[in-house]
Amino acid sequence: MWFDSWFDIARVLAVGTAAYVTLVVVLRLTGKRTLSKLNAFDLVVSVAFGSTLATILLSSDVSWAEGATALALLACLQFAVAWTTTHLPGGRSIVTARPTLLVDEGRLLAEALQEQRVTEDEVRQAVRSTGSGDLADIAAVVLESDGSLSVISSSKxxxxxxxxxVRRAS
Known part of the structure; x- marks a missing residue:
């Protein structure tokens, strides 16, 4: 089945756009830790391409034209998001969370930890992984946009x- 109808193509465009936006919003609302190493639009496109390909290949309810349209739509949306994040002021903050300061001059920032759902133990583990045994020797720990923790020692x-x-706790 190569083509069913223009209505089906339009449905894929409309539902695909709505689903993409919804997934980005949901991931953005659930926070940086949900993504763990991927930013929102990278994760959305990676999962969506795989899912779309599987659907095209396995579902007789989806024509090739619909699947091809869906893949092209995802690629276009990915391009649009990438362009927005690099060319429009504030565009990056729409899709990607700003890094957040969790430790400042050896002091754990409780409000930031709670807001970002990071435990003190996770911060201490990140500090230990740098070879430091004392929070007082740490200038900053930052929760990055990809969910990783960056540790900056006072000496560096x-x-x-x-x-x-980097966003500071309110």
């Missing part, structure tokens, strides 16, 4: 310019 903090753009 310099002028702290690497922390520009």
């Amino acid at each position: 903090a310099g002028n702290r310019s690497a922390l520009e753009g």
Whole structure:
């Protein structure tokens, strides 16, 4: 089955766009830790391409034209998101969460930890993995957009310019 109807093509475009936006919003609302190493639009496209391909291959209810349209739509949406994040002021913050400061000058920031759903034990583990045994020796721990923890020791903090753009607890 190569083509069923224009209505089916339009349905894929409309439902595909709505599903893509919904998934990005849901992932953005659930926080950085949900993504663990991927930003929202990378995860959406990776999962969606795989799922779409499986559906095209396994479901007789989806024509090839619908599947091809869905894949092209995902690629176009990915391009649009990538373009927005690099060309529009504030575009990146729509799709990708800003990094958050969790430790400042050796002090755990309880409000930031709670807001980002990170435990003190997770922060201590990240500090230990750098070879440091004392939080007092740490200038900053940052929860990055991909869910990883970056640890900056006091001896390497310099002028702290690497922390520009990092969100501080309110």
